[in-house]
Amino acid sequence: MPTSRARPKPADRYHHGDLRAALLREGGRVLATSGPKALSLRELARALGVSHNAPYKHFANRDALLAALAAEGFRELSADSHEAAATAASGEMMLARALAYIGFALRRPAVFKLMFSHDVSGSAHAELGDAARASFFALRQAVAGGVADRAANDTALAAWAFVHGIAHLLIDGQIPEVLHAGRSPEELARDMLRAYGRPRRES
Numbered sequence: 001m002p003t004s005r006a007r008p009k010p011a012d013r014y015h016h017g018d019l020r021a022a023l024l025r026e027g028g029r030v031l032a033t034s035g036p037k038a039l040s041l042r043e044l045a046r047a048l049g050v051s052h053n054a055p056y057k058h059f060a061n062r063d064a065l066l067a068a069l070a071a072e073g074f075r076e077l078s079a080d081s082h083e084a085a086a087t088a089a090s091g092e093m094m095l096a097r098a099l100a101y102i103g104f105a106l107r108r109p110a111v112f113k114l115m116f117s118h119d120v121s122g123s124a125h126a127e128l129g130d131a132a133r134a135s136f137f138a139l140r141q142a143v144a145g146g147v148a149d150r151a152a153n154d155t156a157l158a159a160w161a162f163v164h165g166i167a168h169l170l171i172d173g174q175i176p177e178v179l180h181a182g183r184s185p186e187e188l189a190r191d192m193l194r195a196y197g198r199p200r201r202e203s
Contacts, residue, residue, distance in 0.1 A: 020058040022048055024072060027065055032110045036066060036119050066114060067125035073111040074131035077104045078138055085142065095193055097142060098163045102189045105167035112171065116164075136160070166192055 026044050041055040041062055059065040080100040088096035105112040114120060115132075122129030136156065143159055144152035169175050170185045180188055 019048070019050065019054060023055055023058060023065065024068060027069055028072075028111065031069060031114065032108070035110065036114060036117075039065065041065060063120065064125065067120045067122075067128040069111060070115045070120045071125070071128040071131040073104075073108065073115045074128070074135045076108075076111075077101065077115075078131075078135045080104050081138065081142075094142065094159075095190075095197075097139070098159075098193050099186070099190060101163050102167045102170065103186065105171050106185055109171040112167070162196070163193075 023041075023044055026047055027039055030039055030044070039062060041059060042052045044065075045052045045055050055065075059068065077100075080103070081097045084096040084100035085093040120128060122132045139160055140148070140152055140156040143156050166189055170189060175188070183191065
C-alpha cells in the first residue's frame, strides 16, 4: 500500500528570502490594524507558522523590522511619485507628484506615520537612511533640476513641508467637514494645491 508523502513543515514554505518578504507583509498588516506597538517578531513568527527564532535571521530586532517597513514605504512613495510625474500632462508634473504623495499617505497612513516617527531612525538603519535620502533627492531633482546647492535644498524642503502638512491634516482628520464642502480628501487636496499656486490679489 503506497504511503502518503509527508506534509512539509510550515517553515519549509520559506526559502531564499521569502520569509523576509512574508514578515514584511504580515508586519505591514499588523502595523495598519494595530499600530507599531503591537509588532512583535515572536508573534509574527507564530502567525506565519515558523520557529520563534526564524525572524531573527532577517531582522536583528523589532526596531530593524520597523526600519525595513519604513524603508519600503519610502521606496513605494518614490515609485508612486515617479509614475505620477511620468504620466502627467505638460506643466502638471509637480501637481501630480504632490497628489501622489498625499494619495500614498491616505492609502497607507500607518506606514506614512512610521516613516516620519521617532520609532525608527535612518541614522541607525542604513537601509532606511538610504531610502529616505533617495526620496528627498528625487524631489530636489524634480523642483531644481540638476542643481544641488543650498537654495535648491531649501526649495525642495519648502515644497515637501507644504505637501506633507496637507497629508497629515487629511489623515489625522484635522480639516473640519464644513471646509471639505462635500469633497473627498483627494479632491480637497487637489483644490488646495491649485489654490496655493494661483496668483493672489492685492488687498
